[in-house]
Amino acid sequence: MKSFSIRVALLALLSFTPQPTAQSQSFKVPFSQFSLENGLRVVLSEDHSAPVVAVAVYYDVGSRNEVKGRTGFAHLFEHMMFQGSENVQKAGHFKYIESNGGITNASTHADFTNYYQFLPSNQLDLALWLESDRMRSLKITMANLRNQKDAVKEEKRLSYDNQAYWPALLKMDEMVFRNWANAHPTIGSMKDLDAASVSDVSRFFATYYAPNNAVLVIAGDFDSANAEKLVRKYFGTIPRHKSPPPVDVSEPFQVASHTAEIEDAHAQMPALSIAWKIPARNSPDFYAIALLKSILCDGQSARLYQKLVKERAISLEVQGTLEERRGPGQVAVFTIRKPEAKNDDILAIIRDEIERIKSDGVTAGELEKVKNQYRLDQFQSGQEGEYTSLQTPLGKALALAEFTMFDGDPSLINTEIDRYLSVTVEQIRDVAKKYFVPANTAVLSVRASGVQPQLTPSQTR
Amino acid sequence: MRMIAQTSKSSMMVSKITSFRARSLVGIAVILFGYLAIAAGSVSAQKQRQPRAVETWRRQPPKPDAARPFNLPPVRRAKLENGLTFLLIEDHRSPIVTMLIGIPLAIEPTEDLASLTNQIAIAEATAELITEGAGARNAEQVARDVETLGGKLTTTANDDFAEVNVSVVAENAERMLDLVGDVLLRPTFPEEEVALYKRNRIQNVIVQRQDPSFLAGEQFDRVVYGKHPYAISAPTPSSIEQLDRNKLAEFHRSHFGVEKSVAVVVGDFEPGKLERKLREVFSQWKEPQKLAAASRAPAELSRESRRQVFLIDRPGSEQADFRIGTLAVRRSDPSYFPLLVANSILGAGTSSRLFMNIRERKGYAYDVYSSVGSLRFGGSFYGGAETRTEVTSRAINEMLAEFDRLHEVKVGPQELQNAKNYLNGLFSLSLSAQGGIAERMVQEYMLDLPQGYLESYRSKIQSVTAEQVQEVARKYMPTDRPVIVVVGDASKLASVLRTIGQVHVLDIEGKPVKGT
Numbered sequence: 001m002k003s004f005s006i007r008v009a010l011l012a013l014l015s016f017t018p019q020p021t022a023q024s025q026s027f028k029v030p031f032s033q034f035s036l037e038n039g040l041r042v043v044l045s046e047d048h049s050a051p052v053v054a055v056a057v058y059y060d061v062g063s064r065n066e067v068k069g070r071t072g073f074a075h076l077f078e079h080m081m082f083q084g085s086e087n088v089q090k091a092g093h094f095k096y097i098e099s100n101g102g103i104t105n106a107s108t109h110a111d112f113t114n115y116y117q118f119l120p121s122n123q124l125d126l127a128l129w130l131e132s133d134r135m136r137s138l139k140i141t142m143a144n145l146r147n148q149k150d151a152v153k154e155e156k157r158l159s160y161d162n163q164a165y166w167p168a169l170l171k172m173d174e175m176v177f178r179n180w181a182n183a184h185p186t187i188g189s190m191k192d193l194d195a196a197s198v199s200d201v202s203r204f205f206a207t208y209y210a211p212n213n214a215v216l217v218i219a220g221d222f223d224s225a226n227a228e229k230l231v232r233k234y235f236g237t238i239p240r241h242k243s244p245p246p247v248d249v250s251e252p253f254q255v256a257s258h259t260a261e262i263e264d265a266h267a268q269m270p271a272l273s274i275a276w277k278i279p280a281r282n283s284p285d286f287y288a289i290a291l292l293k294s295i296l297c298d299g300q301s302a303r304l305y306q307k308l309v310k311e312r313a314i315s316l317e318v319q320g321t322l323e324e325r326r327g328p329g330q331v332a333v334f335t336i337r338k339p340e341a342k343n344d345d346i347l348a349i350i351r352d353e354i355e356r357i358k359s360d361g362v363t364a365g366e367l368e369k370v371k372n373q374y375r376l377d378q379f380q381s382g383q384e385g386e387y388t389s390l391q392t393p394l395g396k397a398l399a400l401a402e403f404t405m406f407d408g409d410p411s412l413i414n415t416e417i418d419r420y421l422s423v424t425v426e427q428i429r430d431v432a433k434k435y436f437v438p439a440n441t442a443v444l445s446v447r448a449s450g451v452q453p454q455l456t457p458s459q460t461r
Numbered sequence: 462m463r464m465i466a467q468t469s470k471s472s473m474m475v476s477k478i479t480s481f482r483a484r485s486l487v488g489i490a491v492i493l494f495g496y497l498a499i500a501a502g503s504v505s506a507q508k509q510r511q512p513r514a515v516e517t518w519r520r521q522p523p524k525p526d527a528a529r530p531f532n533l534p535p536v537r538r539a540k541l542e543n544g545l546t547f548l549l550i551e552d553h554r555s556p557i558v559t560m561l562i563g564i565p566l567a568i569e570p571t572e573d574l575a576s577l578t579n580q581i582a583i584a585e586a587t588a589e590l591i592t593e594g595a596g597a598r599n600a601e602q603v604a605r606d607v608e609t610l611g612g613k614l615t616t617t618a619n620d621d622f623a624e625v626n627v628s629v630v631a632e633n634a635e636r637m638l639d640l641v642g643d644v645l646l647r648p649t650f651p652e653e654e655v656a657l658y659k660r661n662r663i664q665n666v667i668v669q670r671q672d673p674s675f676l677a678g679e680q681f682d683r684v685v686y687g688k689h690p691y692a693i694s695a696p697t698p699s700s701i702e703q704l705d706r707n708k709l710a711e712f713h714r715s716h717f718g719v720e721k722s723v724a725v726v727v728g729d730f731e732p733g734k735l736e737r738k739l740r741e742v743f744s745q746w747k748e749p750q751k752l753a754a755a756s757r758a759p760a761e762l763s764r765e766s767r768r769q770v771f772l773i774d775r776p777g778s779e780q781a782d783f784r785i786g787t788l789a790v791r792r793s794d795p796s797y798f799p800l801l802v803a804n805s806i807l808g809a810g811t812s813s814r815l816f817m818n819i820r821e822r823k824g825y826a827y828d829v830y831s832s833v834g835s836l837r838f839g840g841s842f843y844g845g846a847e848t849r850t851e852v853t854s855r856a857i858n859e860m861l862a863e864f865d866r867l868h869e870v871k872v873g874p875q876e877l878q879n880a881k882n883y884l885n886g887l888f889s890l891s892l893s894a895q896g897g898i899a900e901r902m903v904q905e906y907m908l909d910l911p912q913g914y915l916e917s918y919r920s921k922i923q924s925v926t927a928e929q930v931q932e933v934a935r936k937y938m939p940t941d942r943p944v945i946v947v948v949g950d951a952s953k954l955a956s957v958l959r960t961i962g963q964v965h966v967l968d969i970e971g972k973p974v975k976g977t
Contacts, residue, residue, distance in 0.1 A: 094810070
């Protein structure tokens, strides 16, 4: 083979620090941890490969902690955390971070709420100053609450009410979960958002936004000894609060309802969703369920993609979702159905595939395939894509915070993958038999009532 | 940890996360590149009330340490004998390898929109279908082999180039290259896959048009780009119907040429071995590059006597999704950098003027933003928001007032520097992931940027002046006759929008609705 290099150009040279050889098998995130007297758990993870640092604060509160009549409150409160504190003006958090070259965001889930910043490493102090100020002295005003209710209602319209299929996905939670703490939507209802008061905000802050209910993680380019000093300075004097009340997320085995139909005015193509209730994220069965779902749904060689989209051509797309929760969660198959196809045909194919796995198991090749996909996904599929995967200090900070808060064990960042990689063919067959049964199955049909455009071959623009 | 499952070729991401702000670094980073230095903590805190007696030190933001220099990773650039440029960037921080291959596409310019749409339908289908059968493998075998290697492989065509996007666990990078070679050089376009693609693509367009932001973008491009290929966001049913395997094979043979293409590999590989494999696989690429007969810039917009409002009727819409903007500049234009800085001041990030006004003061929207979309031959600028129907005209007027403020009042030095810091900061953050690095390197080649573009980017951002910001704002953020697109319920919006300009009511395919 003839080939030669014509030119070689080097860009700049310093500080990117590539190491000499490939080290595929030995990815390890180093970390250290300590706790403050007020109960704040802290994890530090140094990585000097680029002059950036991530600061994440997780609070042990989510929509599961809400009370009836106040759905959507945990998320509304998350917005209030950007409305100023004793020493930071309204929206000052954004301005300090962005004008210094960083990004910041937050998100609310059923079972936790997180806040993070990702910024140049010489600005670590700034991020700690901002996070500690709102943890100790959030400023809560009527005007800001009113403004953020408006913003959150627009968010609900934008991300849920005005999108095809999203109302159906929220409905699915009510069908799967019997416990209200699990079943109600994180985004809440307009009525409940309207009802939220300033005193609700103050009470929520006092109950949940305490150092003893939080985890702080710093990952990136910093010195651990110095960072510990800074953490003690900024967070050490924030008082411990009374422990928040425990939340009961237990679920009976059966789903709440087995079948339903929903009309979707924004959909022009019908859809079908099937869901099964599954155990908590760190339970032994969870990992086998995750791989089973991937064998069924993930990628174009997946069984259901091959059957529904390719072989039978009755679905336009197939998507598997695994909702990972600290308590019971769900796994679901969502498919956009071709209008000429029948729901029953799709359901029969899905059930057939699951029954085949119960009787014949999955193949060794399929298992190897999905395990390799999980190895890749660690570095690709974070909360917001590759920037929140384990490739970056931000992704490492988020993962360390989750494992610390949920499991009390940050070392799972390096070892949780082994739980996926050690799943056997037998375990997958066992979870198929145990969870993928009629009593635990919910089926939701989405009827498309959106305006259907005419499809004539002669149509041109 | 929570990994978000991704199914390729799905139009929807299902993850029940309620995020403070939807537009993340991932979205922004694609258009940004540049980093110089972080300015000292120059933002003043506003005192709100009496500080607690102890801890008065909290009243002022801390001073930053000295900034550590940020440097671009070393890049090995080389060419094969057949003309293919390749770039190798070692990154051993994560045990994966990411690869992007860019292939410039040449769409023949023509005044006939149907002919343009046909070409785009072929380009898109060719790029999508090269994975559906290649070499000795059928579609399922390609998918299974890619996935078994711990890889992902997607192929797409955008306005300027086709892109093969690959990631794989590190130890399988070389075996993955064999597969990439088959897909790129030896696609088979099986009859039955082409037939299925055609049926599904027609229905996929319907699914795309369920999404109001797709409709807004589609109509905006239609008006701004006129008869330029950039005007077309989706193929028509008839342009899909006319596809067949011969046309795709012919397009592949004539357009997927090698000399102007680029392969960028970033990740955890042993460079000598990987380069040998790259040379082995891609030396077989022989097709010459087809050059567009006369690639051209989009035509200037015709000067209407009044503001034109294009209202896409989406009955029952819960919100109005609007965009205001005009034709702007191609990526290689010197005005690109001033426009990027002006855009940042106006509407990038959560401390921009639009965000502070329309969301944080008025509460009209959850997300409000502005965007520079600069492509190889032309570009556009727009501001946009999604707002409840009853405040639509107020939100539009607030946005126009913010455009105006940039025309009338020169931006102050602090606000200018903040915007530059934000842009340069995003650059360094975006380089923390392999895909971010690869995307920027591909753009340098695909968008006709001068060599060294990346190295000089940060100084180009830094050198933007307040006068330049004002000049580009006056030119590309027009308030007299901008293009205004609104997607929403026309029965509630049409009359109020007439206070803003001449209203054209359109259906979701962009065709005029009779009687309006």
